[in-house]
Structure formats: C-alpha cells, structure tokens
Amino acid sequence: MDLDALDRAILGALLEDGRQSQVDLAERIPLSATAIARRIRALEEKDVIEGYQARLNRHALGLGMTVVVQISLKSQNEDLLKAFEEAITLAPSVVSCHLMSGEDDYFVTVLARDLDDFERIHKEELSRLPGVARLKSSFALREVASRPLPASCLLPARK
Known part of the structure; x- marks a missing residue:
C-alpha cells in the first residue's frame, strides 16, 4: 500500500x-x-x-527473565511444521516465534518470572510441542532496545 x-x-x-x-x-x-x-x-x-x-512493564508484572529459545524439529514435514506452529501459538509464555532458515527451525522468545519459572515453561510448554528434537536456550542479560516498530518503517520506499 x-x-x-x-x-x-x-x-x-x-x-x-x-x-x-x-x-x-x-x-x-x-x-x-x-x-x-x-x-x-x-x-x-x-x-x-x-x-x-x-505496553505493559514486564518487570512490574514480575517477568524479569527474557529467554531466547532455538528449536529444532525432528523433520521438516509440512504436517509437523503446521502442528508445531498451531501449538506454539497456544503456549502462554511465548511472546514471539519465527520460522528460521539455517541450522535451527524456530526462534522463540519467552518471558519468565525467574529460572524456576523457565524450568516449568521448558518442561510443560516447550518440550511438549509437536516434533521437538532439540531446545537451546539463551538468557538475555538486559534489554537494550525495544519498540513495536521503528519509525524508519514509515520512510517512503526507495525506488
């Protein structure tokens, strides 16, 4: 548009x-x-x-931990991808999920209260998703920038 x-x-x-x-x-x-x-x-x-x-302050709500989880599935079967994507949208702790190119299939961002809460999320939400072969988690030390969209998205497209 x-x-x-x-x-x-x-x-x-x-x-x-x-x-x-x-x-x-x-x-x-x-x-x-x-x-x-x-x-x-x-x-x-x-x-x-x-x-x-x-925009809610996640720290004020007790969600002090941001975890980035790289997920690899057992296969790239279309039915499995669809089942995984439908299930991940229902995972209450997941704030974003991206289908990726490269080594891992999905890049997922999760908010947790603390390490014990993330352990629960890992066991009860993430590892139970259809077709999960491997989960690799990284913990954010602090947030440097966050915005819904950068203002630069409003610049006219270059032709």
Missing part, C-alpha cells in the same frame, strides 16, 4: 502514543479531526493498523 506524507505522519504520531485523540492529532497534522478519523479508519481497513494495545 502506498502511504502519503499525511498517512505517515498519522502513523508516526500513533507509534509515539496510540491513545491520542483525533483532535490531538489534528493539532500536529494539518488535517481536521474528521479527516484524520477517516484516514485512520482506512488504514485499519487496509490492515496497516492491526490494532491497539497497552
């Missing part, structure tokens, strides 16, 4: 604060609140805006 400068400005403002009202946006962007509302609705309908959510 081609985005014009006004769409990009709206999206950039929403990335900064998704709770801004259309009136607040109209003070920053040279459009009326009604025109901004129309554009936001169009961006939602075209799935450029997938939804809105609160």
Whole structure:
C-alpha cells in the first residue's frame, strides 16, 4: 500500500502514543479531526493498523527473565511444521516465534518470572510441542532496545 506524507505522519504520531485523540492529532497534522478519523479508519481497513494495545512493564508484572529459545524439529514435514506452529501459538509464555532458515527451525522468545519459572515453561510448554528434537536456550542479560516498530518503517520506499 502506498502511504502519503499525511498517512505517515498519522502513523508516526500513533507509534509515539496510540491513545491520542483525533483532535490531538489534528493539532500536529494539518488535517481536521474528521479527516484524520477517516484516514485512520482506512488504514485499519487496509490492515496497516492491526490494532491497539497497552505496553505493559514486564518487570512490574514480575517477568524479569527474557529467554531466547532455538528449536529444532525432528523433520521438516509440512504436517509437523503446521502442528508445531498451531501449538506454539497456544503456549502462554511465548511472546514471539519465527520460522528460521539455517541450522535451527524456530526462534522463540519467552518471558519468565525467574529460572524456576523457565524450568516449568521448558518442561510443560516447550518440550511438549509437536516434533521437538532439540531446545537451546539463551538468557538475555538486559534489554537494550525495544519498540513495536521503528519509525524508519514509515520512510517512503526507495525506488
């Protein structure tokens, strides 16, 4: 989808604060609140805006451990991949999962309260996933950067 400068400005403002009202946006962007509302609705309908959510402080919720888990499956059988992917979406501790090229099949990020909690997640959630042959875990020491999307995603595509 081609985005014009006004769409990009709206999206950039929403990335900064998704709770801004259309009136607040109209003070920053040279459009009326009604025109901004129309554009936001169009961006939602075209799935450029997938939804809105609160960003919660995981440490305040007791989730002080971030674990990156590399998972290798027993085979690359299409049915097994599908079964794994359906199951991983139901694992409550998993915050992201990516199908990878290279040595490991999946790259999974998990949030845990502490090492004991991760041991439980490892035994009860991850190792029980369909077709798992190997789990290799790495523990994040600290988070350096985190954002839903970088503002650079709003730059016009180079031709």
